[in-house]
Amino acid sequence: MDAEEIRRSAALEDRHWWYAERRALVRRLVGPLPPGRAVDVGCGPGGNTAVLRQLGWWVTGLEYSPVAASIARARGLPVVRGDATALPFADESFDLVMSTDMWEHxxxxxxxxxxxxxVLRPGGRALIAVPCSMRLWSGHDVALGHVRRYEKPELAALMQRAGLEVHDVRSWNVLLRPVARARRRHNTGDSEMEHVAPALNLALRAVVKTEQVLPVHRLPGISIVALASRPRR
Structure with a gap:
């Protein structure tokens, strides 16, 4: 993502339905875990990093972009500049590694x-979220600097090759997938991360929340969320 897109996303992060519901997803999935030491790899402006801290984790953000790292630090979050392909941390340093919408870059x-x-300790957990399906590829992905979108088997196999034990691979943002697909059919180069009118913002949040009580997580969505761990010795 270029600097302007990062600043625009950071300005939207507090209220925009997508960011708000992604934070809620992190709370639901991480909340049951006993807090420990965590790293948010590709933390961006730090919205999800802050959620981990609120849940009691001793958390560090890892960010490649100097603009995003600067914004996260200005929010009072501990952030290290670095590359996700060569993390500047010792082996077996963390109880949780989280990456939300970073691997695709x-x-x-x-x-x-x-x-x-x-960098995971034996028994440590990984929470990974990525965009789903090249069928949704559009100018939105180009504007955000994506390299790919994923299918569930592809993501699971990638994590297993790295030595992780995959416990669950589920869809997120399922009910809005038809809307996204229709919209992106004509998107040639624009990010969809933009201001949403308050009433529509609330309605979209309500749609995503509804997924919590519906058996839709195995259907195709806009995003994929994987939960895994490093096997114990």
Missing amino acids: VEDHEAVARETAR
Whole structure:
């Protein structure tokens, strides 16, 4: 993502339905885990990093972009500049590695997966979220600097090759997939991360929340969320 897109996303992060519901997803998935030491790899402006801190984790953000790292630090978050393909941390340093919408930006995602496994302690957890399906590829992905979108088997196999044990691979943002597909059919180069009118913003949040009580997580969505761990010795 270029600097202008990062600043625009950071300005939207507090209220925009997509960011708000992604934070809620992190809370639901990480909340049951006993807090420990965590790293948010590709933390961006730090919205999800802050969620981990609120949940009691001792958390560090890792960010490649100097603009995003600067914004996260200005929010009072501890951030290290670095490359996800060569994490500047010792082996077995963390109880949780989280990456939300970062792997799709990196050409060598095999290295990112290996590094995720390397810095996890045995029994440590990984929470990975990525965009789903090349069928949704559009100018939105180009504007955000994506290299790819993923299918569930592809993501699971990638993590398993890195030595992680995959426990669950689920869809997220399923109900809005038809809307996204219709919209992106004509998108040739614009990011969809833009201001949304308050009433529509609330309605979109409500749609995403509804997925919590519907059996839709195995259907195709806009995003994929994977939960894994490093096997114990």
